[in-house]
Amino acid sequence: MLIDELVSVPKNYQFLLALVFAVAEINENPAILPNASLGFHILNSYYLTKITYKATLNLLSTQQRFLPNFNCDIKNHPIAVIGGHVCETSIDIATILSIYNIPQFTFGSFSQVQGRGMLFPSLYQMVPDEVYQYKGVVRLLQHFRWTWIGLVATDDDNGDQFLQTVVPLLAQNRICYSFILKTPNRTFMDYFINLLLKFQTQYPILTESKANAYFVYGTPPTLHLLNMLLSAAEKVSAPLPGKVWIVTSHWDFESLSVQAVWPIETFHGALSFAVHSNQPPGFQKFLEIIRPSWVGGDGFIQDFWEQAFSCSMKMSNEHEESKTICTGEEKLESLPGVLFEMTMTGHSYNVYNAVYAVAHALHNIRIATSKHRRLLGGARQEIHIIQPWQLHHFLRNIYFNNSAGDIIHFNENGELVEGFDVINWVTFPNGSLIRLKVGGLDPEAPQGQELTLSDDHIVWHRHFNQVLPLSLCSDNCRPGYSKKKREGEKFCCYDCVPCPERMVSEQNDMDACNKCPEDFYPSYRQDQCNPKVVSYLSYKESLGTILAILAICFAMVTAFVLQTFMKHQNTPIVKANNRSLSYILLIALLLCFLCSLLFIGQPGKMTCLLQQTSFGITFCVALSSVLAKTITVVLAFMATKPGSMMRKWMGERLAHSIVFSCSLIQTCICTFWLNTSPPFPDKDMHSLNEKIIMKCNEGSAAMFYCVMIYLGFLAIISLTVAFFARKLPDSFNEAKFITFSMLVFCSVWLSFVPTYLSTKGKSMVAVEIFSILASTTGLLGFIFFPKCYIIILRPEMNKKEQLLKQKK
Structure with a gap:
């Protein structure tokens, strides 16, 4: 099994712990794979394509010998792969694994790829397609009546594909964008000054825009870079006014170490569509006992511990003499949220479910094989004889409840049938954060009912004083008025004109005034139709x-x-x-x-x-x-x-x-x-x-x-x-x-x-x-x-x- 991008960012260490926790639960559960144990092998790709390819080929080689397509070690034969966290890594892994028809589980978002089913037939997505999230954002904008927004996307192919999908979708739903700002995908610190100077020229777009809602697309490294650029630009220019940042499930607050914690107050009150997560029983207690001396075979914990707590595990390195010595008794719960969270995140939850999906598929194969052998009167077939391609039939038909009570199964496209949680991020100056679940997105719900929100529970940026923000090019036309488009501007920018005589507009921002039914008449303000009174000369008057x-x-x-x-x-x-x-x-x-x-x-x-x-x-x-x-x-x-x-x-x-x-x-x-x-x-x-x-x-x-x-x-x-x-x-x-x-x-x-x-x-x-x-x-x-x-x-x-x- 492969898990990518682990300890380069301390927060990603939870992915590994979720894998270990799931494997330990399964091995201790006599109801799943009795008389058999699951094992795993973890490799890091560091977000680099060449390392991703090498790590993938290592799985297909005999251990300690890099001979792709030659593996005589039956005990270490990979049965499935979990990775990666970002789309590019997942595609790099799938390019090789699809040749061998080895099941691959992506636990991060996966961009829409033309002909994905034919290119990567062995791919299973633990996160539904990104297009569902885009539609969810549109529903969220419509819910709050935000029609004037800013778009921020990474300056790469994925960012371009995001814009090609989102811009027409916004236009179809009568939503306009004020600007499109492209951010660098990733960079080295050597180029940070050049990026900051370039970003400084674009910064007024963010500060001067009337839009209060920004829809952002990008991977965690690019979002971390955006935070750094914003923090640096605010020190040189005017501070960025309070905005509502709307992001997809890529989003996460992360930092490299305690010393590199950047202020995250800019994103206070952000809304994100996060992968649905639940808390398996015992996971938090499992995290509380993690120590550097806990497992001798964990090659990542030392790097994680040193970055997370800004200390050194050894005194042999002269460059580390200035650091404090790690006691090994530091507690993970003391870390700020940008470094580590004690609750299982959505991506970790996907890793957890992916492990269980593989285990249940193997368990079902053993049951089917044992029945077949009994009918033939043969000997028992051992699990190591199972080939990876045999799992696909059982994975496509898998259906089970995990320990957290959620149902796990895949649709015909190999996507986990699951929704998204709407998360409201509450941040603090010390890097701590709270995830508030304020709603959900169900892609299988009836049209118009996909999004559910608890407006009263949302915490907005302090700039808005807990009043619902407005994100409009023009003020709302109140009832009794209709919109008149401004020449040369987008349709979201308009003037308000009174309704003609005997016509009304009963809602805000009506495109045109309407005539009342024959048995109704316009009110004095022309904002509603009142029923007409039947009039005739009566004996009663x-x-x-x-x-x-x-x-x-x-x-x-x-x-x-x-x-x-x-x-x-x-x-x-x-x-x-x-x-x-x-x-x-x-x-x-x-x-x-x-x-x-x-x-x-x-x-x-x-x-x-x-x-x-x-x-x-x-x-x-x-x-x-x-x-x-x-x-x-x-x-x-x-x-x-x-x-x-x-x-x-x-x-x-x-x-x-x-x-x-x-x-x-x-x-x-x-x-x-x-x-x-x-x-x-x-x-x-x-x-x-x-x-x-x-x-x-x-x-x-x-x-x-x-x-x-x-x-x-x-x-x-x-x-x-x-x-x-x-x-x-x-x-x-x-x-x-x-x-x-x-x-x-x-x-x-x-x-x-x-x-x-x-x-x-x-x-x-x-x-x-x-x-x-x-x-x-x-x-x-x-x-x-x-x-x-x-x-x-x-x-x-x-x-x-x-x-x-x-x-x-």
């Missing part, structure tokens, strides 16, 4: 109640007048000017008052059919009766002349014919109207902004105007005839009263037209009801109240002698 009471009262007065006339039907004043016409007119006026009630209340199918037609017909009967009365007065005067031919036209037949024929025409118009395009209940959504007007739609506007024009025609004819007959001698001068009543009638309806057309909703209905009541009251008052005055209050004038006296 004061205006409807008053008009209804007036209509009923006038109807009762009309009924009283009719009753009075019928009671005194044989008196001269009732007989004068056609008694039957007076009855018809009073009944028509009574119905006119009552038909106004049809306009009050919620319009229904039947009320809409009766409203205009009953109004048109009853008013037509009333006007026809008035016209007949007027014509009767004129004919009566003309008949009194000697030799007049008008005597034969006198009588009730002519009056009834006028009323019948005039009313018949209106009835035919209304009947045709009802048969062709009758009125119906309708909703007017647009006339009033905040209300839905319930009304009766005329159906055919032409027929409605025909009814009204015909009534106007009758009114004008009646007024004209009455006007010319107003001075004719008459017992009670009825022509004069008819003239006054028709003047009132015509005045009311002439003023009705502009008023009706200029009002909306229930006011329009109220205007029509008022016009009906006013015009009908005018007819009733001027024609019948003088006669009622004489009948009731001056009965002495209601005599034949008085009638003859008035004629003389």
